[in-house]
Amino acid sequence: MKNEKVKKINLIYLLSYIFVPIIIIALGIWLSSEFFPKGNMAVILCMAPSIISFIWWVFGGNFIYKHNQKKLEKQLNENGFERNHTFYGRSNMVIVDVVNGKIALLFFWNPFQNFIIPASRINRTWVDDGRGGAGFLEGSSRVSFLFNVDNVKVRVNTFTSNRRWRMDSDYILTGISKADMMVKVLEDARTRGAK
Numbered sequence: 001m002k003n004e005k006v007k008k009i010n011l012i013y014l015l016s017y018i019f020v021p022i023i024i025i026a027l028g029i030w031l032s033s034e035f036f037p038k039g040n041m042a043v044i045l046c047m048a049p050s051i052i053s054f055i056w057w058v059f060g061g062n063f064i065y066k067h068n069q070k071k072l073e074k075q076l077n078e079n080g081f082e083r084n085h086t087f088y089g090r091s092n093m094v095i096v097d098v099v100n101g102k103i104a105l106l107f108f109w110n111p112f113q114n115f116i117i118p119a120s121r122i123n124r125t126w127v128d129d130g131r132g133g134a135g136f137l138e139g140s141s142r143v144s145f146l147f148n149v150d151n152v153k154v155r156v157n158t159f160t161s162n163r164r165w166r167m168d169s170d171y172i173l174t175g176i177s178k179a180d181m182m183v184k185v186l187e188d189a190r191t192r193g194a195k
Contacts, residue, residue, distance in 0.1 A: 006105060128144050138166070
């Protein structure tokens with residue numbers, strides 16, 4: 001198990017993900033204007049980097065994240081990690097070994113570093129139903145479970161939407177149910193990890 005502190009964001013990866021394609025686009029435009037002001041090569045130097053960058057921004061991060069999810073799961077299986085519960089969030093993955101009191105974490109913005117830590121390092125767990133508004137406007141657009149580990153707050157969404165749903169909606173109630181279950185699982189692992 002790793003004793004290093006949980007880190008949700010790798011700043012170098014994040015900045016590279018955003019700015020390297022922009023630099024490549026700017027370089028293509030500069031090369032086009034300096035050396036190929038007209039013709040097919042100018043079009044290729046302007047369009048190709050833009051298309052490749054767009055594809056990278058839409059699919060590249062997800063590809064890397066999903067690939068590293070599979071890699072982590074394989075590693076855990078090989079090392080005897082009891083995968084009692086696995087929750088695949090859009091921006092993070094939480095795998096809980098209740099039997100041995102351990103958790104494994106992988107974050108979208110830090111996909112090359114996974115964390116396999118004792119669940120006893122969790123300070124607090126709770127559910128956020130996202131309730132907001134008053135009267136007939138009361139509702140939620142996000143439900144999640146949260147936990148603090150190494151004084152880092154980790155939020156894992158169990159339901160998200162771009163519109164507000166009533167609190168008695170099946171979507172919200174299902175999200176709350178999933179969040180409650182994961183909080184209970186984390187607490188069980190935390191109790192076993194403390195023994």
